[in-house]
Amino acid sequence: MADAPLVIVGAGGHARVVLEALLPRLAVGHLSPEPTDDRRLGAHLGGDDAIATLADGGHAFALGLGFVDAAGARRRAGVLDLLADAELVTIIHASAAISPSATVGAGTFVAAAAVLGTDVQVGRAAIVNTGAVVDHDCVIGDNAHVAPGVTLSGGITVGANTLIGAGATVIQGVTIGASVVVGAGAVVVSDLPDGATAVGVPARITA
Secondary structure, three states: OOOOOEEEEOOOHHHHHHHHHHOOOOOOEEEOOOOOOOHHHOEEOOOHHHHHHHHHOOOEEEEOOOOOOHHHHHHHHHHHHHOOOOEEOOEEOOOOEEOOOOEEOOOOEEOOOOEEOOOOEEOOOOEEOOOOEEOOOOEEOOOOEEOOOOEEOOOOEEOOOOEEOOOOEEOOOOEEOOOOEEOOOOEEOOOEOOOOEEEOOOOEEOO
């Protein structure tokens, strides 16, 4: 509900970006292992163990946890498991361009100047970050992170818990599996299997 007390999960840079996109709605507090001095995030309400109590109390949640590697993706996925029955706020920055035929899942964050094209489908709790372009007919999985400046040409599938690193380009029709890491600036020209790490131009699997 729009009037539910809002809690930011996280206290780092991504949490502040998410909070600014939410304005004028304000957070009553934040969840993180340690409190922050940044008053914009409200009071420190505890760590992950406070999620169930706050959810039972009618709070809504905005995900402020970004990730830049596979470990971060796993951390965020674990938090999402704890939030399975909670209200997740979907956040779309006012400057993002969203096709009327695009669909965006609960808890997803679409950042400033991002573009979601015709018939794009974005799953639950994904991140489409600043200036990313997701062209027609792409499918972005749950908890995937399309980092700043990424270009996804049409008809691409990105699996759950996958990171497409900053400034990467993926050519049309490619399928990228789950839990993949695509390095910053990479150019992906062929499919990538689940769990792969790929870097370079053209992108090659390194792990």
